[in-house]
Amino acid sequence: MPGKLKVKIVAGRHLPVMDRASDLTDAFVEVKFGNTTFKTDVYLKSLNPQWNSEWFKFEVDDEDLQDEPLQITVLDHDTYSANDAIGKVYIDIDPLLYSEAATVISGWFPIYDTIHGIRGEINVVVKVDLFNDLNRFRQSSCGVKFFCTTSIPKCYRAVIIHGFVEELVVNEDPEYQWIDRIRTPRASNEARQRLISLMSGELQRKIGLKVLEMRGNAVVGYLQCFDLEGESGLVVRAIGTACTLDKLSSPAAFLPACNSPSKEMKEIPFNEDPNPNTHSSGPSTPLKNQTYSFSPSKSYSRQSSSSDTDLSLTPKTAPYPQGPRIYLCPSSPSLSCGSLHLKKSCLLLSESSLIPHHSSLVSPVLRKSVSFSEELFLAASGMGSGSAGKEGGPFKALLRQQTQSALEQREFPFFTLTAFPPGFLVHVGGVVSARSVKLLDRIHNPDEPETRDAWWAEIRQEIKSHAKALGCHAVVGYSESTSICEEVCILSASGTAAVLNPRFLQDGTVEGCLEQRLEENLPTRCGFCHIPYDELNMPFPAHLTYCYNCRKQKVPDVLFTTIDLPTDATVIGKGCLIQARLCRLKKKAQAEANATAISNLLPFMEYEVHTQLMNKLKLKGMNALFGLRIQITVGENMLMGLASATGVYLAALPTPGGIQIAGKTPNDGSYEQHISHMQKKINDTIAKNKELYEINPPEISEEIIGSPIPEPRQRSRLLRSQSESSDEVTELDLSHGKKDAFVLEIDDTDAMEDVHSLLTDVPPPSGFYSCNTEIMPGINNWTSEIQMFTSVRVIRLSSLNLTNQALNKNFNDLCENLLKSLYFKLRSMIPCCLCHVNFTVSLPEDELIQVTVTAVAITFDKNQALQTTKTHVEKSLQRASTDNEELLQFPLELCSDSLPSHPLPPAKEHLESASSNSGIPAAQRATSVDYSSFADRCSSWIELIKLKAQTIRRGSIKTTVTVEKASPVGDGNFRNRSAPPCANSTVGVVKMTPLSFIPGAKITKYLGIINMFFIRETTSLREEGGVSGFLHAFIAEVFAMVRAHVAALGGNAVVSYIMKQCVFMENPNKNQAQCLINVSGDAVVFVRESDLEVVSTQQPTANCQSSCTEGEVTT
């Protein structure tokens, strides 16, 4: 079904001088879509041209509309030689194809050149007329909505969550084509940008088609990534969760609450029983065991023919291209000690834990023996077919079976969501992950990307089987990533095995479950912690206890997940960011040898990362990790592992035991002393952390909890009890104990350093908290001040100190210093929390380590922990206004110049009249023209908002007067004096946040996905301020372009913003550098809750919000 795309070029401003002689520019514009190009007239001799063109009309297929970007090129006309390009703007018109998103794209776009950066701005208006509205969603995937947000978007309700969608497209990378040798860097960069834009359009369309096939209408948690495979090509892949969403139009959406998303979640009306069978006396249908039987990990059994047990899943010298699957089972009781043919394999770990007197037999590879019950790297011990356990058994089985029916048709029951509607998540098993090392080869036929598809299919299959082994049918919080170095590529996937409530997964459940509504009070707040697997036949050794909350079900002692903290979970105290950092040197090698070396290293890395996480978690006195993300990066001569997660204390889980240090040589007196000193330090740290994060769980006597589940005998050898009830520490009593003490064995200096490094992590300064999840557990009184930022650091290692220890230290310092810097920089926002802290590590060169952090700092109100929303909002307003930042709060105010009630300072009126009379720059004239053109569109509602904003602002000035007077010298009048120039500001504030919500505000509309890819290159690195200057400017430009696109769509914020890629390459000798950045997010319109109250009482019109924000943009 065709459509008509209409484009109008209005004006330009701040153009660069292209003609040195006149210091002016003769600019014109080329508008290109597909193969059609239109041109505007040349606007002679101006840096602020007013083209005011006619409407350029493109009649195109909707397939093209989805794939192609609109390309606008600004050029300088030259009579004698070729016209010089000033720069380009790519506009993704996809948002115009949804029925309810933006209707027009209109605004100032930065003109971007890959060599010079932003060079002025251009004002463009874009519209789309789609023919035949009735058939709109049928033939193409136009109309399928995409969201980066990994939860159900705030103003929608999930009717059905269909499941996993994935797609990938490949192409040759233009940078590596033969033609690149003869064309300019600019042409090459532009070819790349354009190609990627095309590919992501195509990818989105294809995913949309899949969604339509599943009868969904939206993709949530859409994650699109680029793999720059160099010679072998360019892969664009995407995953997401198909859903059927319903727009919430009820006034419930206007509830002015929701400073924490938890409240918002509750607005989603749900009318089905999340646990439909909890009350049923017994399964009425016989258990279908056969649905559950599966061969333990068939995916690896294929390649483990040489192994003598079914446990030989550990990396063999993996034949390329089938890299190893990483299965680690450090202390599985069911392991037999086979697989000794792998002398370095991680099976040694399990071996050591199995052999009695392990301390004497510890292999040199393994310096610490740890027992942990959390399942991170799933062992493939046979999980019994769905046989019923004791109490939870029948229910679980039934639930499984039910869910099964919904999930079994699906190839991959994966969900990219990290937060769910209440009741959706029934149980959480633990983290499942899989990695595979591949050698890249040239993609011969771009139309048949079979190899890449096959690679991912393999990994997904494995994840699926891991989940099954955990007694789970689904994987939530699922994500995929790659790390590429030369021709080696590590593919990684991870997620959280979970049991889901089937009600969201099936069609037609809405009516069917209505009657069960009464039962829905059942979901306990601890339900998700309960183990989904069969406790008698556990897939791995876990230390189970009865749930500390309900006392009915079993829970593990530690829980690791990749999802956000469920909103209904009971948490004690606050959470904190926990990171494990690790480097491993690797010999430089080629191709297969390299792949093998990496494969051999991976399990050790995984194991150590996990150990570190566990140790740090215990050190913090916490028992669960959320948002776990483990990134393994491969470089020429090293591997880096970085795991980030948010630690919390779940009330349902048992209190974590302490960490105990054991020395190797007990006879040495001074050594002993040293050990005890360390032990004391660790204990102190734990105590301090408990205080810091306010972890003070209620004491529970043992009788209530009941006896622990009998443990496998082998395990107990590792455990040392640390009885807290009695003073006497029975150090060698290994037989029992309710708490799982953690033993660190110090047998050489390395281990010593490891312990030291545990203690060197300094907590953030007071007033600061940090987490990598959406919200910080334990803080719920956010104020509206947010600051999103990206920080990049690159360090050069001196080649002298290249030992694992030195590397680890360097890397650790790098991350710690980076965090310290962030705290220092944002100190003006205290008390505040860094949320969604996202670290990315890359190894651009031999001795370079690059760490990129994106996060958002949100202030919160320390004093009023619990107060009503209303007073809270007022408080926050006052706060912000004393900070002179009321304009950030009320972006609408920026367009309020013409308001009669505005108390204009005389100077300003004077200024304005002066500027309208005399020769003002054309840009200013242009904007005033624009203003008038949209002004009539603005309804009285906006005026209302503006008035509101005004009154608040006036109020705020009053409150700040005293402050100003107190300040010395001339500052007293400063603000009033400076009011005229700043009120003239034309740029609306666009907020950016990696979170899915904006504190203190309500998202009223999703305008579409923002997915942008930029390349910037320079051949005058020194002149641009060196690498720092270059990258700083580029990132600022990327932000600017994102903001401009959002503003043009009529939005005022980007949520779920993510910088997916930041590839930086430099060549200081040639004075050159190049950087590629890929960002995405959801453009939204939000309204402050304080404004909302007025609106909802007086004029609850939804559609004028968009026009209002447009106004703001074009003012």
Added chain:
Amino acid sequence: MTSELDIFVGNTTLIDEDMYRLWLDGYLVTNAVALRVRSGILEQMGSTAAVLQSDTMDRYRTFHMLERLLHAPPKLLHQLIFQILPSRQALLIERYYAFDEAFVREVLGKKLSKGTKKDLDDISTITGITLKSCRRQFDNFKRVFKVVEEMRGSLVDNIQQHFLLSDQLARDYAAIVFFANNRFETGKKKLQYLSFGDFAFSAELMIQNWTLGAVDSQMDDMHMDLDKEFLQDLKELKLLVADKDLLDLHKSLVCTALWGKLGVFSEMKANFKNLSRGLVNVATKLTHNKDVRDLFRRAVLPKSVFSVCPLPRWLPTPGPLGPLHGHPPWLPPAPLS
């Protein structure tokens, strides 16, 4: 381990006022770090010097990138690259265009040319203001001068419109531009005791009353050049001294006008004849450019207390009796701690 690259980019560009001041004052990164260490900021935050160094470098880089935009303040408002809150934008502009009293006294009335720019290192030595800061201030003067030089209409308004300065700062710039244009001599020893405020006050009155624009505000002209005709006409003032009746009339008018407004009224009344003669002497000789340039030196030399303004109002300018107008020397606002 060395840091190759270290950047921090916020969606909203944060402006640290203290850092901005240090940068404007022309401190090098190392000096700025040292100053900040001394301020005790590290103890407050439990931070390290390395963090401070990185923060300082980063802020300086941001300011450096903003500097280009600050050269044309309206651009700062319209640009999209840095999202800066309007209040912060105003602060950036105001502080950037602020100048030091000591510096402005050195260059006031000098031609804003390359030659003067070469003398900046001397000025830097004399005033103790860093050369970098001197350059910025000088370039600001020159930039404002260049933009408004050929413009019509009110000088202050033009400056305010093109540089978005506060009213007071725009007036000060008007004075600077006016002095530079007319090259009034202000550097002589005898004039040393006069502050910039004193000169700025005179300049404002002269712009209001002595320039072409003052005569007829409808006329398309400049507020920068003195009205030559008017200066010629001043010759006629001889009468005020020569004619006894006129002298008396003049005296009575002045006394009526200033009654109760002057601390030194009685001295003025007693010495009126001498004062008047001195002033008229100055006034009648303003026909040559050189004399005009020397106006202030000569106006002070003959112990004349007031310069005279011939048009409707008789207003005093500061003289040896001390500044009559309570204009405080314009100081840049102190940093907020």
